[in-house]
Amino acid sequence: MTDLLAHFRARKDGMLDLLGELVRRESFTVDKTQVDQLVGYLQGALRLFGAQTVQRLPQPEVGDFLLAEWNPTAPGKPVLVLCHIDTVHPPGTLQKAPAHIEDHRFYAPGALDMKAGAVIVLEALRSLHNQNRLTRTVKLLMTTDEEIGSPHSRAVIEAEAAGAELALVLEPATSEGAIKTARKGGAKFTLTIEGRPAHAGIAPQLGINAIIEFAQQALEINGLNDLKYGTSVSLTRVSGGSAGNVIPAHVEAHIDTRAITNAEMQRIERALGGLYPKMPGAIVRCRRHGFRPPMERQAGIFERAAEIAARHGITLEEGASGGGSDGNFTAAMGIPTLDGLGAHGDGAHTLQEHIIIDSLPRQAAVVAAILQEW
Numbered sequence: 001m002t003d004l005l006a007h008f009r010a011r012k013d014g015m016l017d018l019l020g021e022l023v024r025r026e027s028f029t030v031d032k033t034q035v036d037q038l039v040g041y042l043q044g045a046l047r048l049f050g051a052q053t054v055q056r057l058p059q060p061e062v063g064d065f066l067l068a069e070w071n072p073t074a075p076g077k078p079v080l081v082l083c084h085i086d087t088v089h090p091p092g093t094l095q096k097a098p099a100h101i102e103d104h105r106f107y108a109p110g111a112l113d114m115k116a117g118a119v120i121v122l123e124a125l126r127s128l129h130n131q132n133r134l135t136r137t138v139k140l141l142m143t144t145d146e147e148i149g150s151p152h153s154r155a156v157i158e159a160e161a162a163g164a165e166l167a168l169v170l171e172p173a174t175s176e177g178a179i180k181t182a183r184k185g186g187a188k189f190t191l192t193i194e195g196r197p198a199h200a201g202i203a204p205q206l207g208i209n210a211i212i213e214f215a216q217q218a219l220e221i222n223g224l225n226d227l228k229y230g231t232s233v234s235l236t237r238v239s240g241g242s243a244g245n246v247i248p249a250h251v252e253a254h255i256d257t258r259a260i261t262n263a264e265m266q267r268i269e270r271a272l273g274g275l276y277p278k279m280p281g282a283i284v285r286c287r288r289h290g291f292r293p294p295m296e297r298q299a300g301i302f303e304r305a306a307e308i309a310a311r312h313g314i315t316l317e318e319g320a321s322g323g324g325s326d327g328n329f330t331a332a333m334g335i336p337t338l339d340g341l342g343a344h345g346d347g348a349h350t351l352q353e354h355i356i357i358d359s360l361p362r363q364a365a366v367v368a369a370i371l372q373e374w
């Protein structure tokens, strides 16, 4: 392909048609039946895009995953491409916000995050395959639980990434159209406090008030924030107490934490793990779940991608994101990771979600160039 960009521009209508097919099939993460219909459609379509092997990985709780390979017998390490096909939009959202084109933008729930990403990589792979330009193995992993933190796919992602030369993540670009070379990590914690119940009228002095214990812990937890440095520690939910005339014996609270560096994630975890009761007899416990390590900027990776894109007349920019993605997992393993290679647009997770149509061929050219020349 002498002019990659011109090649994909000529394919723009076909790319839009495929995007229309994908957004027509709604795929809210927790609706397995619905997501599996989209999985079934893609399973059939992957062969048409040149995939030589297509495996469906059954999942009991979320939609099945798909793992497809191009050039499976090529020498060298494969490139792993990550794409999630679930969305945050409950069934029926498409009726409230129907797909339409306006002002060179394509609007539809799930279009930006990230069904356009699937279209971009499939079109790039088909073109490279048809023109015999693929000299390496490419593995495409399509997952269905990213929007709930990838609890089921994480192990599969890490197993596939372990032997990979490079991981490409087709999440949308930043709102300025930049590749994401750094992302915050995050972890959620549950704080539980046990006190001792007592009758609030007859013998309040016999109780240990879990709410009073919580109030003191809450201030200490709030003190862990370092917003200037990008670290946030937020108490996001709390419940406790049993009846209006009982000294409360139990409080449960949720804590959302985010940080740019692994060192900060560890500082927070140590502090939360080391909380001790302020009131004699109270019990304080903090348990971590749903951890995503930060994606720290990897030296030289963006520069190499930018150099490849420049050969095709495309200028790549880089940026950071406060949100996490599956790229956090591969980057934390030390696998070179390029994230935000998907469409440009805005309004992810809202009814105004849309992509800029011209970014489809542009990003397909970027992805094809990287797959061909990395």
Ligand SMILES: [Zn+2]
Binding pocket: 084, 113, 114, 146, 171, 172
């Ligand atoms: Zn996404």
